Amino acid sequence: MDSEKLNDRWSAVKAQILGYPDVNAAEISAFFSRLEPQAMSDSFLMLTAGNEFIKTWVEDHYLASIQRALFDMTGTPFAVAIAVDPTQEQRQTAQAGAATAAPSPAAAAPVMAQAAGAAVPLAAPATPATPVTAGAGGGLNPVSAVAAGAEPCQVVEVAAPSTVAPVAAPQPFSGAPATPPSPASVAPAGAIETSEASRAAASPAAGSPMDPAAEQPASTLTFSNFVIGESNQMAYSMANEVAGNPGRPIFNPLFIYGKSGLGKTHLMLAIKNYIDKTQPHLRTVYADSADFVSKYMEASVAHDREKASFKNFKHYYEEADVLLIDDIQYLQNKKQCLDMVFQLFNSLTAQGKQVVLSADRAPKNIDVDDRYSSRFSSGGIVEVRPPDIETKLAIVKRFAEECSRNEGFSQCAIPDDIQMYIAENSSSNIRELLSAVTNVLYRMVFSGQSDMTIEGARVLLENHFSGGMSRNLSAEDIQREVENFFKVSHADLLSAKRSRSIAYPRQIAIYLCRQLLDVPYEDIGRKFNRDHSTAIYAVGAIEEKLKKERDVQEEVETLQKILSEL
Numbered sequence: 001m002d003s004e005k006l007n008d009r010w011s012a013v014k015a016q017i018l019g020y021p022d023v024n025a026a027e028i029s030a031f032f033s034r035l036e037p038q039a040m041s042d043s044f045l046m047l048t049a050g051n052e053f054i055k056t057w058v059e060d061h062y063l064a065s066i067q068r069a070l071f072d073m074t075g076t077p078f079a080v081a082i083a084v085d086p087t088q089e090q091r092q093t094a095q096a097g098a099a100t101a102a103p104s105p106a107a108a109a110p111v112m113a114q115a116a117g118a119a120v121p122l123a124a125p126a127t128p129a130t131p132v133t134a135g136a137g138g139g140l141n142p143v144s145a146v147a148a149g150a151e152p153c154q155v156v157e158v159a160a161p162s163t164v165a166p167v168a169a170p171q172p173f174s175g176a177p178a179t180p181p182s183p184a185s186v187a188p189a190g191a192i193e194t195s196e197a198s199r200a201a202a203s204p205a206a207g208s209p210m211d212p213a214a215e216q217p218a219s220t221l222t223f224s225n226f227v228i229g230e231s232n233q234m235a236y237s238m239a240n241e242v243a244g245n246p247g248r249p250i251f252n253p254l255f256i257y258g259k260s261g262l263g264k265t266h267l268m269l270a271i272k273n274y275i276d277k278t279q280p281h282l283r284t285v286y287a288d289s290a291d292f293v294s295k296y297m298e299a300s301v302a303h304d305r306e307k308a309s310f311k312n313f314k315h316y317y318e319e320a321d322v323l324l325i326d327d328i329q330y331l332q333n334k335k336q337c338l339d340m341v342f343q344l345f346n347s348l349t350a351q352g353k354q355v356v357l358s359a360d361r362a363p364k365n366i367d368v369d370d371r372y373s374s375r376f377s378s379g380g381i382v383e384v385r386p387p388d389i390e391t392k393l394a395i396v397k398r399f400a401e402e403c404s405r406n407e408g409f410s411q412c413a414i415p416d417d418i419q420m421y422i423a424e425n426s427s428s429n430i431r432e433l434l435s436a437v438t439n440v441l442y443r444m445v446f447s448g449q450s451d452m453t454i455e456g457a458r459v460l461l462e463n464h465f466s467g468g469m470s471r472n473l474s475a476e477d478i479q480r481e482v483e484n485f486f487k488v489s490h491a492d493l494l495s496a497k498r499s500r501s502i503a504y505p506r507q508i509a510i511y512l513c514r515q516l517l518d519v520p521y522e523d524i525g526r527k528f529n530r531d532h533s534t535a536i537y538a539v540g541a542i543e544e545k546l547k548k549e550r551d552v553q554e555e556v557e558t559l560q561k562i563l564s565e566l
């Protein structure tokens with residue numbers, strides 16, 4: 001949701017509360033003006049307050065009213081989180097002083113999580129949509145959030161709750177973990193890394209713990225090197241909230257879902273790494289589901305000779321204060337493992353211990369007993385959506401800079417047009433984008449092509465990309481074929497006209513873009529002069545028709561065939 005809409009919704013909530021008989025309008029005016037909305041989804045609203053007093057006061061006096069208003073307006077129960085942003089007051093004061101000169105709110109520009117202890121207003125970008133990379137260094141406090149109502153590209157560092165101690169400088173993007181893991185004792189199932197406390201009790205295998213997918217040390221995946229854009233802002237905020245306040249019922253469990261390579265594991269390990277640094281007395285356990293299953297099998301087999309193996313296995317997870325299980329769709333059809341995860345889940349959440357789960361789909365679409373999926377859905381659920389071009393470009397830039405710095409390639413900078421080429425052509429899977437950057441950099445450094453041109457990059461990456469907007473098919477190709485098929489002009493297809501003869505082909509074209517191009521709704525909407533909600537609506541409308549109307553199925557199949565032959 002862009003900042004303008006977010007502010008509008010928040011204003012509507014305030015107006016709704018003012019309509020209730022039991023509220024004090026003066027209090028609302030005094031205290032609510034010190035709150036800023038940061039993010040909102042279908043069931044979650046995140047606000048920041050300028051200081052601890054305002055936060056606590058609003059929580060004590062008006063949290064229920066905010067929730068009531070949201071429920072009355074939407075018919076859905078909402079979780080509402082309030083974090084402290086100590087810079088908010090300074091900004092509000094400064095803005096009040098310079099009210100007339102203040103720039104308009106940011107249009108959901110991608111930002112890099114701010115890692116410094118205090119907010120650092122970043123250099124104003126060329127356009128409001130230009131991504132921003134925040135500075136490194138300093139402590140990492142939850143909750144960092146994009147200030148929806150802040151100046152363009154300003155990043156706000158929200159203070160850690162008072163119980164959370166300040167932490168050391170964030171990890172570099174790649175490199176040695178700050179705290180070397182201790183040697184293995186009992187190597188339990190599926191754990192990549194545990195906190196200090198847990199290492200003492202039961203440690204995973206020795207050596208640098210790696211993010212298996214990205215070959216980056218798990219300890220280097222932090223909030224500070226996660227690029228925030230509209231597609232992942234909500235997931236980032238919720239993950240931050242959990243890292244700062246593990247075990248709060250509204251986010252327990254936290255369920256993060258989305259397609260492969262969108263940053264779910266990064267966020268889970270960022271939660272873990274943050275808690276390990278700020279609350280080392282808590283035992284955090286991260287487990288990838290595939291590892292969990294294989295260790296479960298090992299423990300079951302070993303159980304015949306070594307009676308304690310299964311007990312040790314279970315114990316390892318039971319004693320977690322924070323349990324993070326990645327890719328749980330992998331547990332579908334693995335009944336015994338699933339039962340064990342469910343038992344762990346129930347026992348930990350009942351004790352107020354935090355559970356974080358991730359999957360490539362929403363809980364309701366995981367093929368498990370309804371009982372399980374409804375329990376998995378009982379806390380915060382958030383989708384990480386495919387990144388838009390701006391976010392991809394921000395990730396390319398950050399990764400290229402980090403690579404150059406860490407590998408000592410500082411004399412080689414990837415030209416802007418090549419960076420844009422990579423962002424535009426890579427699929428939504430960030431791994432593909434990162435490996436394109438690595439390929440280009442290595443070619444520049446080791447083949448003496450430090451002046452690589454866009455043509456050189458095209459040749460080098462010819463077979464690299466699996467999808468993306470412009471690889472084989474573009475939105476323009478789809479529009480053209482749909483226009484020919486339905487005999488609609490291009491101007492009409494992009495117009496505001498709503499007659500069925502135009503709206504229906506438009507919806508089909510949008511649907512095909514969603515099916516055939518690996519791009520987010522925002523980008524598709526833009527191609528049709530519309531916003532992402534219209535694109536979502538169009539896709540939903542065609543999906544409904546496809547279930548019942550044979551004509552529509554045939555039209556879509558024919559168009560897909562035409563497009564596949566281009």
Ligand SMILES: Nc1ncnc2c1ncn2[C@@H]1O[C@H](COP(=O)(O)OP(=O)(O)OP(=O)(O)O)[C@@H](O)[C@H]1O
Pocket residue numbers: 213214216221225226227228232258259260261262263264265266267327360395430431434
């Ligand atoms: N917003 C982001 N900012 C910085 N790096 C990112 C971002 N999103 C993803 N990445 C990087 O992309 C790579 C893939 O991300 P990750 O492993 O977290 O994806 P995933 O969603 O867990 O995928 P899978 O479902 O396949 O496990 C990692 O190197 C991660 O650090």
